[in-house]
Amino acid sequence: MSEAYFRVESGALGPEENFLSLDDILMSHEKLPVRTETAMPRLGAFFLERSGDAETDNAVPQGSKLELPLWLAKGLFDNKRRILSVELPKIYQEGWRTVFSADANVVDLHKMGPHFYGFGSQLLHFDGPENADISQSLLQTFIGRFRRIMDSSQNAYNEDTSALVARLDEMERGLFQTGQKGLNDFQCWEKGQASQITASSLVQNYKKRKFTDMED
Amino acid sequence: MFCEKAMELVRELHRAPEGQLPAFNEDGLRQVLEEMKALYEQNQSDVNETKSSGRSDLIPTIKFRHCSLLRNRRCTVAYLYDRLLRIRALRWEYGSVLPNALRFHMSAEEMEWFNNYKKSLATYMRSLGGDEGLDITQDMKPPKSLYIEVRCLKDYGEFEVDDGTSVLLKKNSQHFLPRWKCEQLIRQGVLEHILS
Numbered sequence: 126m127s128e129a130y131f132r133v134e135s136g137a138l139g140p141e142e143n144f145l146s147l148d149d150i151l152m153s154h155e156k157l158p159v160r161t162e163t164a165m166p167r168l169g170a171f172f173l174e175r176s177g178d179a180e181t182d183n184a185v186p187q188g189s190k191l192e193l194p195l196w197l198a199k200g201l202f203d204n205k206r207r208i209l210s211v212e213l214p215k216i217y218q219e220g221w222r223t224v225f226s227a228d229a230n231v232v233d234l235h236k237m238g239p240h241f242y243g244f245g246s247q248l249l250h251f252d253g254p255e256n257a258d259i260s261q262s263l264l265q266t267f268i269g270r271f272r273r274i275m276d277s278s279q280n281a282y283n284e285d286t287s288a289l290v291a292r293l294d295e296m297e298r299g300l301f302q303t304g305q306k307g308l309n310d311f312q313c314w315e316k317g318q319a320s321q322i323t324a325s326s327l328v329q330n331y332k333k334r335k336f337t338d339m340e341d
Numbered sequence: 342m343f344c345e346k347a348m349e350l351v352r353e354l355h356r357a358p359e360g361q362l363p364a365f366n367e368d369g370l371r372q373v374l375e376e377m378k379a380l381y382e383q384n385q386s387d388v389n390e391t392k393s394s395g396r397s398d399l400i401p402t403i404k405f406r407h408c409s410l411l412r413n414r415r416c417t418v419a420y421l422y423d424r425l426l427r428i429r430a431l432r433w434e435y436g437s438v439l440p441n442a443l444r445f446h447m448s449a450e451e452m453e454w455f456n457n458y459k460k461s462l463a464t465y466m467r468s469l470g471g472d473e474g475l476d477i478t479q480d481m482k483p484p485k486s487l488y489i490e491v492r493c494l495k496d497y498g499e500f501e502v503d504d505g506t507s508v509l510l511k512k513n514s515q516h517f518l519p520r521w522k523c524e525q526l527i528r529q530g531v532l533e534h535i536l537s
Contacts, residue, residue: 128430128433128434128481129360129429129430129432129433129434130359130360130426130427130430131426131430132360132423132426133419133422133423133426144415144418144419145418145419145422145423146419147351147354147355147419147423148355150348150351150415150416150419151351151352151355154348163398163401164398164401165401165402165405166398166399166402167387167399167402168402168405171342194342196408196412197405197408197409197412200404200407200408200411200412201401201404201405201408207401208401208404317536318536319482319483320482320483320484320485320536321482321534321536322481322482322489322523322524322527322528322534323527323528323534324527324528324529324530324533325434325435325528326359328434328435328528328529328530329530330358330359330361331361331440331442331443332530
């Protein structure tokens with residue numbers, strides 16, 4: 126990791142996303158199922174299967190079930206549910222919550238939407254009736270998986286870790302990387318390399334790319 | 342759906358590994374701004390229609406477009422800001438002179454920002470430590486000795502040491518040089534620090 130590049134961290138696990146965080150922007154692009162509570166004229170072009178024709182002003186009819194990205198759902202949502210109402214994606218519903226409470230370790234969280242924790246935390250904004258259960262489930266799932274992540278990140282030195290991170294969601298992968306960095310720094314110190322000046326990784330990566338640029 | 346181009350910009354930056362700076366996507370940015378202009382104009386006309394005809398059913402549509410405008414703005418601002426963070430890192434890892442390949446990846450405004458940042462940093466460093474100033478971009482790792490053993494990784498040419506003598510840096514030659522003179526070259530990958 127480049128030593129001097131400090132990217133804006135994700136705030137998704139807290140009350141609000143970080144406006145400038147690239148991770149949060151990607152997270153809030155994921156979709157969730159919604160139901161329109163009122164017709165939305167002139168937007169039919171986006172939802173061709175459901176839209177009306179020119180007579181209804183090309184509208185998306187009331188009561189349509191759509192999949193909208195989180196940012197849009199958040200923007201159009203209000204307490205009185207005048208424009209849309211939000212449904213929970215399957216993995217945050219009762220069925221999957223039971224699976225997580227049985228054994229959180231076996232689940233492939235990367236496949237279940239790579240931002241499981243972040244997206245789940247932001248879902249709480251929609252004031253659903255199951256919010257308390259969802260937040261408990263997120264917490265307990267993380268607690269169940271954390272031990273293995275910490276263990277594997279602290280003991281996989283200089284080896285291919287793709288099998289270990291394959292089933293982790295993005296937040297867990299970040300944790301894993303932090304653990305690996307700690308391990309690598311410590312090993313470097315143990316070998317006495319802590320005082321060795323090295324070429325910055327940024328420089329080395331630019332050098333490698335130069336050849337591909339020249340080929341164009 | 343709106344904001345696809347803006348998401349492309351964000352993904353492009355997110356994909357670039359290890360804080361590298363990809364080329365400035367001027368075309369992409371222009372397309373996002375065009376989409377924003379179109380959304381704004383559509384909303385303007387719908388707002389006028391709502392006011393004049395008294396229909397209230399256009400309001401969800403106006404809100405929809407407004408959300409898209411805000412999203413486009415967020416993506417572009419985050420894109421530009423993250424690039425500045427990467428450019429700032431370049432000053433600390435590469436030094437004050439950037440190779441041409443990198444300069445072509447920056448827009449004119451980013452280059453100007455980089456120059457201003459360099460100037461601010463230089464002014465600050467000069468204000469520290471009394472008359473001479475203090476170079477805080479040196480000694481990023483705690484130094485153990487004044488002189489260090491280095492090996493040359495590529496041909497660099499003549500290199501002058503403090504007492505006037507010059508050394509020829511040819512590939513694979515080894516030298517015993519003062520630490521403060523070599524640090525920059527080691528970070529740039531010209532020399533290699535050998536531990537004894």
